[in-house]
Amino acid sequence: MLGHFPRFYPDELLHSVYARYHLHSGNGTLAKTARDLFGKNHMPNSIIIPSHLDLFCSNFSENTQISSQEIIHNHTLFPYFQYFLPLERVNKVIDGMRGTTSWEAILATGVAQSLVRPPEFLRFCSECAADDREMYSEAYWHRTHQLPGVNVCDKHGVRLSNSNVYMTPSKSNLKYRKWLYDLESFLKENSLVHVPADNLSISIQELTIAKISRFLLHNKSLCITDRDKVRSQYIFYLQRKNYLMPRGGIRLTKLRQDFELFFGRRFLSSLYCSEYEHPWIHSAFRKSGSICLHPLRHILLMIFLGMATEDYALSNRRLNNPYGESPWICLNPTAEHFLQPVVKVCDIQRKTDGTGIIGIFRCDCGFTYTRSGPDKSESDRMRYDTVREFGECFEKKLLKLRDDDNLKFNEISRILGITEKMASVYYKRAKNQEDLKPKMQRSKGLFAYYQEKNRNLWLQALVKYKGESRTSLAKKAGSGYVWLYKHDREWLKKNSPKKRSKKRKIVNWTKRDQIYAKKVVQTAKEIFESENYPVRLTTSSITKRLGTYFAFDKMPLTKKAIYSLIESVEEFQIRRIKWAARTLYSSGDRLSSNTVRKAAVLPDKRKLSSKVIQALEEHIDLYQSRQELA
Template sequence: MLAFFPSIYKDELLYSVLARYHKRSGNLSNKHSTLDLFGKKKAYIIPDLPTDLEILLEKVNPFLNSSIDEWINYHTLYNYYTNFTSKEIKQSVRNKMLYGCGNTSLHYSTGQMAGTVKEPMYFRYCPNCFEEDIQVNGETYWRTYHQLPSVFICLKHSVLLVDSSILIRQGNSSYFYSNIENSLEKGNKSDVSKVNFDLLRHFAVESSNLNQKDYKFDQLNLLEIYHYLLDREGYVKSNGTIDQRRLEEDFIKKFKVDFLILMQSFPSGVEGQCWLRAITRKHRKSFHPVRHLLFIYFLGESVDTIEQYANKRYSPFGEEPYLCLNPAAEHFLQPVITNLKVTRCYDTKRPVGTFSCACGFVYSRKGPDKTEEDKTNIGRIKMLGDTWLSKLHQLVEIEQLSYKACSKILKVDTKTIIKYSKQRNSKPMNKENHIKSDLKQKWLDLINQYPILSRTELRKKDPSLYMRIYRNDKEWLKEHSPVVKVNRVTNKRVDWVQRDLHILGMVKKAVEDISAKEKPVRITVSSIGKMINNKSLLEKRVNKLPNTMKYIESVKENTTNFQKRRISWAIDQLKDEELEVWKIMRKAGISERFYSGLEIEIKRQIISAKQKF
């Protein structure tokens, strides 16, 4: 039974409280302290996501008036690393923190191990906080948000954080580093001289909020929110895809290169590896909180405001129905239009709405609509329609009003009135007269000039001539075009015995090349096929290549064998470091779900490697 337990300071990391207990207890060994706190000599004392919290709370409950939820929300980094993950991952991490997991699977679950954004190497502190702590409390402690990878300043004093000499990740995860005061003298400040200080403060606030609140973000809703805001900001094209090139350019321009490098989030790499492109598409993997915070800020929002856009569809012109702006119609200025097509202006990237009414009147304008008056504006009239032309005929020919008077009534320029009144008085031209006979003769001459070309090939010779005839007399063009040619395929017999031997030689060479690659590649039918640039042959002509397939069956690897080869490669790569299971798993790129099946093999290879090295 414990004789005492220290009070927890505001925003103190739970790991820091345990370290202060160890220092005050007088225990000479960490094993004695872990036995006091957890009832066992070895516990995983992890700074960011500590485990066995249920056992610990039961031990210290007589000395503290706190709950598990308070510990997790205010004294660990749980919310920071799980707020942007799925509900299943969030619950899984919480359960492991409460009841223990016995390995590093916590950090695999949150994506920390596989991600390119790394946590700070050393515990960080604020020099001003340190002095205040010593004066008020006689001791100092590690604050939670100071250890977040997206925080570089102290919010209380607006000064840069300093690195201590204590590593966050120790070789022995059961060790308490209790002499905090003695570790602060060797610290170094981060080099942020080229970075906007206001940005640093903003992300410190956002990161602190993210760490102390359970936002319950849903991954699918979050992606929809991102698409809504991208659409609002003009990054979604008319076909629904995102203008990734412009997005990347504007993203880098907004933050500047130095800041993105500091945040370990410069958008680079091939298309499938660029995090900025991936975060705007279906979320097939987790993204580090730093990158969500950057993207949310870029879209003009914060972690506190982003959820208000859930389940929203971007409508730059509001919801239908829309106003008909045809002065000649009885429903003028009435909301009757339901046909709206939204595109993007090529120059300004603003949304352009094309409104089509049943009366035939079609108009467009640039958006988005910001006021009620915007809804009555016309940017461009695309089609006047029969209703408008009928009204024009009545005003000009029956009522015999002047062109100027008509222009005021129909709300167009006088030149437009003159143009369409003259068109109405002109005689309609029949189809045969509309297409001059010399154009048809040109088409016939083109056929005579190139007798062996198809209709499509002739079209490429003179596209404008083809389209002028096609739009006005499609039937004539069809009757006076070359007949479609039917390609006849000559059946050439293949000597499959000879081809089998030839492919076998190529396959053996491919297997040698795959085996010689620096990083292991699994030997499969697919990988061999890609190497010889003839994957379909190996997949679809199995019966024709007996010798080749027999050889492939003898050399191809199943999942287990390939994982063992990757483990061997990873150990060889880490021979200059301390060999630990989690390091080998991460280097080999093996998921934690395979750990139990490979645990014996990994330990066997570690023992063998130590004897070898």
């Protein structure tokens, strides 16, 4: 049980509280402080996602009202990551922080896997330190200043200063007690009681990142969400910025180029968020099941797309429909519910030129109309641009007015609210449908006949050729299979042999590497000793001879063997000289600089290196002396 423990300050990092206790208790070693706080000889060494919190809270007396949940949400960096994690991961992180499995909690946040690195040292704001001294008589580490990508204090508009206290502990800095170090002691020992504020060269983007990061860390109204809702917000803003293609695809190339230009490649590289070095933007738009993106990258996307922090943070709210809320008005003049809000289906599509959206409204009466959007006023709900289908109710009314009442088309057009030409066109269409009904009944009977016939043929083939593949059966069933595939595919799928799963061969890469390392040497020797015109020793020439492809990342011995054997251009030219001189000598031809150079297919001497020219002269002299002796 702890007899005394310092109070928690607003926005104080839990590690700072530990450090202040270590100072006030007068403990000479970290082990003594660890035994006081956790009953162990070592401190939990994660500042970003600490653990052992239930064990830590159990050391307080019953009168002290402090819980692990309160610590997690008010004195750690967990809320910064919480909003972007699925519910199951959030629970896993909280369980890990309350328990003793800190590494599992860190993995669940995605921090360990992310390329975005935390700050190397704990940081502080000189103005915040002065305010803390005035209010609490001592300075302390703020958790807002330790967030990745936050280089300025958004409260005072000054650049943060680095300490020499490590953010991520190691054996060396733990040994010299540079880890559990409170801010007040650091400032005094380094004679930094009055630290000058550095507010030069602070960009608006840096300040915006700091403000959004603080909002995500401190806003307790944030709800746990899922990736689908986050993605829906992005899609909405991408559409407004014209980064969506007509069929819903994303113009990623243009998006990446504009993103790099907006922030600058150097600035993004300093945050480990460069799209040029490690592309990541595409993963923000993946559906559920993909990896979690680091919050800093979400923040950069928010700034680029012009998303308001509050709107994004509360994206659990349903996006406003550009045509208002359901139900919508039915504009079928022949229906009993005309001008009443009964339409419940509204499909939104993008125009083919990508300039806007089209709403397709379908009523239960069959009347389907479209309207370009979004609606700008309440009166827009009463209009339509085109009618896709009038429905059976409309057609019956049209036939009645024309055939039974003998009205003219100009009169019908006034009654139904359509043009005279439309009344004529749709009357003919409705009349044709009526005339086609007997034929359709006959065609339905014909369809049923062919369906039964071809199904029987297929079932007979299944019995006769039992055990054969679907492809083999299709060839033997012939036209029966083709008919079923076109007109009765669902039944065909249910009554076909299951696809045979191909067993994936497991490759022993170590053994393969050893075998091919020897083969590479042998193949290179064959190429080198060939009496034909020389072939340069390259990766390509060796792999072509072996008729295989090498996975160099899994075959280090083979890679080493090939790279030790490949020739440079200069070496290959010298080998060609040797071959040409030997060939000319064997055939009894005269050896000269020109004849050897032409036989070796070498360029003019002016384009050859001194080493190649020297080899050329040496071999000419060698074989000329042999010819003279002979």
